[in-house]
Amino acid sequence: MYLDFFHLNEFPFNVTPDPRFLFFSERHREAFDSLLYGIEHRKGFIVLTGEVGCGKTTVCRSVLNRLPGTVHSAFILNPSLTATQLVRAILTDLNIAPKGGDKLVHIAQLNRFLLQCLEKGENVTVIIDESQNLDPALMEQVRMLSNLETDQHKLMQIVLSGQPELKGRLRQPELRQLRQRVMVHCDLESLSAVETTLYIQHRLNIAGANNPTSIFHSRAIQQIHRIADGIPRQINTLCDRALLAAYVRRDQQVMEQDIQTAFSELKSLFGNPSVAQSTEEVI
8 A cells, every 4th residue: 555655666564574574683693693504514403592573483584595405494384293293294395205104104214315415415404483382292202303313413403493482491301301402592682772773774675665764753763662672573563554654644754653553553462561551641
């Protein structure tokens, strides 16, 4: 609706994890580089944690896009699986047809594939998203998969990506064997006020804005950062609705009143009661 009005080629604030829109804050760059390092140098277990909406899935997809063609990958988005289903899902994502329904047969298939890749100088990585939801049996299966190795090499690099609860899960005594195998751990944080400004301008630029620094007034951005608490997904939701509010007013700059309009319609999506209350007082 507002694309032509703001001279944009596409919607800049969709909440889908599109790697093209990844903004490299200091912590996002650190996470991106750490994942690449861990995969390329065969570090085995890698853990990425961060609050809901901080961009974990986008970082993972961006890493997959940057890996060379010699790296085979599987991306498991739904961890609500049985141990057998997990191994089958990995095989399927690696373009290997699972044979029969026996988990041991599937693991043997996977091991043969990994050894073949090693002989050809290739690598394999498996990313499991929302890993905080893995039940204990599935966590144990993941640990067992990490045993597929030679004396010198980790045959498969496993990335566990999840919310902060994942760190608590890994601290449990029964998971100490898995925890001790983690060689790389990075944690995403919310954006600072300065990063929020750069983030908004970055997404507008990718979407084709002629002057991405002029569309959102600086005071409007300050309000966005305060309401969204620096969380990218919440920034996107608020910015998208604020652009619509400015369009309805026929103003090509998003002002504070547009942020207030957007928040009044979306406040149930924001989980910070103190911010909600203070913003309602302004409205």
